[in-house]
Amino acid sequence: MxxxxxxxxxxxxxxxxxxxxxxxxxxxYVDPKILDVEAALPGANCGGCGLAGCSANxxxxxxxxxxxxxxxxxxxEVAQAIAVIMGMSLEAKEPDIxxxxxxxxxxxADTKFVYDGLSDCRAVALLNGGMKVCxxxxxxxxxxxxxxxxxxxxxxxxxxxxxxxxxxxGCGTCERVCPKHIITxxxxxxxxxxxxxxxxxxxxxxxxxxxxxxxxAYIGAVAExxxxxxxxxxxxxxxxxxxxxxxxxxxxxxxCRRQYVDEPLAINFLKRYAADQEMAQGKHVQPYKAxxxxxxxxxxxxxxxxxxxxxxxxxxxxxxxxxxxxxxLGGLLRGAIARYRLPMDILEWDIEGIKEMGVQTETxxxxxxxxxxxxxxxxxxxxxxxxVGGWDSRLARTSGKEDALAAPGCHLLIDIAKAGSPGYAPLxxxxxxxIVGSANLSPQMIQRCKELGAQEITLLVREAAGDxxxxxxxxxxxxxxxxLYGQGNDLEAVELTDLSSGATEKIAARHxxxxxxxxxxxxxxxxPAAPAPEGAPAATPVAGAWEALPPYKQPAFxxxxxxxxxxxxxxxxxxxxxxxxxxxxxxxxxxxxxxNLALGLPNNVxxxxxxxxNVHRVELVxxxxxxxxxxxxxxxxxxxxxxxxxxSSAVAKTEAERCLRCGLxxxxxxxxxxxxxxxxxx
Numbered sequence: 216m217x218x219x220x221x222x223x224x225x226x227x228x229x230x231x232x233x234x235x236x237x238x239x240x241x242x243x244y245v246d247p248k249i250l251d252v253e254a255a256l257p258g259a260n261c262g263g264c265g266l267a268g269c270s271a272n273x274x275x276x277x278x279x280x281x282x283x284x285x286x287x288x289x290x291x292e293v294a295q296a297i298a299v300i301m302g303m304s305l306e307a308k309e310p311d312i313x314x315x316x317x318x319x320x321x322x323x324a325d326t327k328f329v330y331d332g333l334s335d336c337r338a339v340a341l342l343n344g345g346m347k348v349c350x351x352x353x354x355x356x357x358x359x360x361x362x363x364x365x366x367x368x369x370x371x372x373x374x375x376x377x378x379x380x381x382x383x384x385g386c387g388t389c390e391r392v393c394p395k396h397i398i399t400x401x402x403x404x405x406x407x408x409x410x411x412x413x414x415x416x417x418x419x420x421x422x423x424x425x426x427x428x429x430x431x432a433y434i435g436a437v438a439e440x441x442x443x444x445x446x447x448x449x450x451x452x453x454x455x456x457x458x459x460x461x462x463x464x465x466x467x468x469x470x471c472r473r474q475y476v477d478e479p480l481a482i483n484f485l486k487r488y489a490a491d492q493e494m495a496q497g498k499h500v501q502p503y504k505a506x507x508x509x510x511x512x513x514x515x516x517x518x519x520x521x522x523x524x525x526x527x528x529x530x531x532x533x534x535x536x537x538x539x540x541x542x543x544l545g546g547l548l549r550g551a552i553a554r555y556r557l558p559m560d561i562l563e564w565d566i567e568g569i570k571e572m573g574v575q576t577e578t579x580x581x582x583x584x585x586x587x588x589x590x591x592x593x594x595x596x597x598x599x600x601x602x603v604g605g606w607d608s609r610l611a612r613t614s615g616k617e618d619a620l621a622a623p624g625c626h627l628l629i630d631i632a633k634a635g636s637p638g639y640a641p642l643x644x645x646x647x648x649x650i651v652g653s654a655n656l657s658p659q660m661i662q663r664c665k666e667l668g669a670q671e672i673t674l675l676v677r678e679a680a681g682d683x684x685x686x687x688x689x690x691x692x693x694x695x696x697x698x699l700y701g702q703g704n705d706l707e708a709v710e711l712t713d714l715s716s717g718a719t720e721k722i723a724a725r726h727x728x729x730x731x732x733x734x735x736x737x738x739x740x741x742x743p744a745a746p747a748p749e750g751a752p753a754a755t756p757v758a759g760a761w762e763a764l765p766p767y768k769q770p771a772f773x774x775x776x777x778x779x780x781x782x783x784x785x786x787x788x789x790x791x792x793x794x795x796x797x798x799x800x801x802x803x804x805x806x807x808x809x810x811n812l813a814l815g816l817p818n819n820v821x822x823x824x825x826x827x828x829n830v831h832r833v834e835l836v837x838x839x840x841x842x843x844x845x846x847x848x849x850x851x852x853x854x855x856x857x858x859x860x861x862x863s864s865a866v867a868k869t870e871a872e873r874c875l876r877c878g879l880x881x882x883x884x885x886x887x888x889x890x891x892x893x894x895x896x897x
Contacts, residue, residue: 246277248277248300248301249273249274249277250273251300252273252276252277252297252300252301253269253270253273255293255296255297255300256269256272256273256286256293256297257269257286257288257293261287261288261364261365261386264281264285264286264287264386266281269286272285272286276297276301277301282308283297283298283301284297284298284308287384287385287386288384294308308506309402309403309404309505309506309532310385310402311385311387311400311401311402311405312378312380312383312385312400312401312402313359313367313368313376313378313383313385313389313390313398313399313400313401314378314398314399314400314401315353315375315376315377315378315397315398316396316397316398316399316415316416317351317352317353317375317395317397317416317878318416318431318876318877318878318879318881319352319373319375319878319881320353320355320371320373320374320375321352321353321354321355321374322355322373322374323373323374323881324348324349324352324881333356334356335356335358336354336355336356336357336358336359336392336393336394336395337358337392337394339354339356339394340354340394340395341394348880349828349878349879349880349881350395350828351395351396351397351414351415351416351828351879352395352397352416352878352879352881353374353375353376353395353397353398354394354395355370355374355375357370357376358392358393359376359388359389359392359393359398360376362388362389362392363388363389364386364388365382365383365384365386366379366382367379367380367382367383367384368383368389368398376389376398385400385402387400395414396414397416402505403502403503403504403505403530403531403532404505404531404532404806406451407527407530407531407799407802407803407806408803408806408807410427410770410816410817410820410821411427411770411820411821412817412819412820412821413819413821413825413827414819415821416878416879417821417827417879418430418431418877418878418879419470419471419472419829419877420467420468420470420471420480420482420877421467422470422821422827423466423467423469423470424452424466424467424792425466425790425792425793425795425796426452426453426792426795426796426799427452427796428448428449428451428452428453428467428486429448429451429452430467430482431874431876431877432448433445433446433448433449433485433486433489434480434482434485434871434874435871435874435876436448436489437485437488437489437867437868437871438868438871438872438874440868442488442489442492442493443493443500445489446489446490446492446493446500447500447501447502449486449489449490450500450501450502450568451502452795452799453792453795454522454523454526454527454565454568454569454572454795455519455522455523455565455791455795456486456487456489456490456493456565457487457490457491457493457494457561457564457565458548458557458561458562458565458791459483459486459791459792459795460483460484460486460487460488460490460491461487461556461557461561461857461859462552462556462557462791463483463486463790463791463792464790464792465482465483467482467483468480468481468482468483472830472833472875472877472882473833473873473874473875475831475832475833476833476836476837476838476839477838477839477840477841478840478841479841480841480870480873480874481841481842481844481862481870484842484844484859484861484862484867484870485862485867485870485871487859487861487862488861488862488867489867491861494561494564499567499568499571501568501571501572502530503530504529504530504532504572504573505530505531505532506532507532507534508531508532508533509534510532510533510534510597510598510809511533511534511535511536511595511596511597512525512528512533512534512535512536512596512597512598512599512600512805512809513535513536513537513538513591513596513598513599513600514528514535514536514537514538514599514600514602515537515538515582515586515588515599515600515601515602515603515621516537516538516539516546516601516602516603516604517537517538517539517541517544517545517546517576517578518544518545518546518547518548518602518604518794519545519546519547519548519788519791519794519795519798520546520602520604520736520788520794520795520797520798520801521537521539521546521600521602521798522537522544522545522566522569522574522798523794523795523797523798523799523802524600524602524797524798524799524801524802524805525537525569525574525798525802526569526572526574526798526802527798527799527802527803528600528802528805528806529572529573529574530572530802531802531806533805533806533809534573534575535573535574535575536574536575536576536577536596537574537575537576537577538576538577538580538582538586539576539577539578539579539580540578540579540580540581540582541578541579542578542579543578544566544576544578545562545566546604547604547787548562548791549562554855555847555852555855555856555857555858556857556858558857582601582603582621583621587623587704588601588622588623588739588761589623589703589704589759589761592739592740592741592759592761593759597740597741597809598738598739598740598805598808598809599738599739599740600736600737600738600739600801600805601621601622601734601736601737601738601739601763602736602798602801603621603733603734604733604787605732605733605784605785605786605787621734622699622706622734622737622739622763623701623703623704623705623706624699624701624705624706624724624725624726624727625699625706625726625727625728625729625734626642626726626727626728626729627728627729627731627732627733627734628650628652628660628728628729628730628731629732630642630728631660631663631664631667631728632660632663634667642667643667643668644664644667644668644669644725644726645668645669645670645725645726646669646670646671646723646724646725646726647669647670647671647672647673647722647723647724647725647726648664648669648671648672648673648724648725648726648727648728649672649673649675649696649709649722649724649726649727649728650664650672650673650674650675650688650727650728650730651675651695651696651727651728651729651730651731651778651779652674652675652676652728652729652730653676653677653678653730654674654676654678654690654692656674656730661674661688664728669726671689672688672689673688673689673690673691673722673724674688674689674690674691675691675694675695675696675711676690676691676692676693676694677692677693677694677695677714677780677781678692678693691711693713693714693715694711694712694713694714694777695711695712695714695776695777695778695779695780696709696710696711696712696727696777696778696779697710697711697712697719697764697765697776697777697778698710698762698763698764699727699737699762699763699764700721700742700760700761700762700763701760701761701762701763702757702759702760702761703759705725706724706725706726706727707723707724707725708721708722708723708724709721709722709724709727712776712777714776714777717776729778729779731779731785731786732785732786733784733785733786733787735765735778735779735783735784736765736766736797736801737763737764737765738763738764738765738766738801738804738805738808739761739762739763740761740762740763740764740808740809741756741760741761741762742756742757742760742761742762743756744756744757764804764808764814765777765778765783766797766800766801766803766804766805766814767800767803767804767814767815767816768780768782768783768816769782769796769797769800770816770820770821770822771822771823771824772822773815773816773820773822784797827879828879828880829879829880830880830882833875833882834884835884836875836882836884839873841870841873842862842866842869842870844859844860844861844862845859845860845861846858846859846860847859847860
């Protein structure tokens, strides 16, 4: 018995010593902060954050890979408690809501395939791609509904997912399990930042619209008599619906599928109708707005692009002020369009709607004379967007006789040509001057830069230089400017990009001269601190230092690099709707820069040359001619009436009901026959 006790005791001692040694060898340190964060989390382990439970999320939060408010099962008080633990401030989080992106369910599809024994969308997609007609459409098996951890999704009577917004937490589970990406997270910010890709169900008219308005959705609202909803949908992408309803060149109508039956839908006239109804009731209908972020943005230029950029930036949640040189906002819309086409009360109405979104404005402030980019950054603006227009806009602001610098060190070529001549202010150059132009630039202009004090000149051209030698200048072919660097009111350097290899280099420069008719759109931000060596304390940003970058390119030219690339505007926009689209892209770029997110577009962005599914024939739709716009006669126009009178409610409803309610390749057919639908066993 005693021997047994000694044996057990000895064994226990050996095991204890072994465990003690193992604990030293295999000891895992757990950061107390991780334990505190995990304790603050609700412990639901729902996976809604995209990670494997609350422990993983706590580690990600402490590591800076997840936000303090990343838990979708917790309320704002939990996020605030975590922020206190982390020693950080917390911005209001805009809620995400799951949004189905398919128009027609399986029940309404022309051709569908039955997969015996399979009930999961992912398995069906892997087997044979799902439906054999539409590569994007919903498969309708309800995987998203079954996988939703909060019971926020059910399959509706049309075979499409229906989201309960009160239950949806925006966890993204449905988005992750949908093999066709037809259900995605949506929010004000996401929608403003979004460019259409080949994974989206888009209509031909929507793809043709420079602003990307969801045309079939607002026309459907008009057909149902819900004009307020129609205006909200339009303003998702266009803050000037009443103006554009009168002056748009209507590229959308060129792509309308209704033309395969009779005539394209009167898309723009229906936009005008809905906007006119809003104006008639004397109250602006506004789209949704994100919570205030506490970040401040200045927009220079109160034309269509600048006001649009301000509108979308305000909707994202940032505080925006627009500075305009003229005493009135609106830019060239005030003088370039006849009053019988665009009365000024119409323009004022849309501008008031933009202000109502929270946009502050200051007029009579000329950039370079009354305000500067550097002053605005010093006042606490985290970004300054330049949308000063082209030379024709400059004429309106300064009669062309002031070189009021739009940006530090930036000039138009005409400033150089006219400097010091009668009625024009003198101009002095110094140091290295970079000219963004072409190999055909006159050697006399190079010499003129020398006369004004340039010590070194580099001419950047995007094409091969050939045999031309424009005077005493170094020619850099196949190169573009991607970024400007400066300190205070001085330009110090530019970033050059080799357009073939993508390689970049930073070269000293005191001036940049643009041979085109405008200074390009630029977003100025305070320069970040230089990276500190490993182990050294973080560096402090240099006071007054700044960087300037162009917004990302429009989808048609998303592969282009640098300022004044192919597709960039050389003078004022050819259509206001294009300026609106540029304003939204600017707002998206500003937001990305504020949060250190990359600029640029995905490779599968929809551009005019992108191959997408489409139809070139429409069947089983009866003829139904387009409604005509009633016009004023010459006498009425002379008395101040608009040329186009606008649609009545009855005419608008009749025209809106002509819409085929298109999807990617689907559309509403007026006739139902037994031969329209067939089921094939796959």
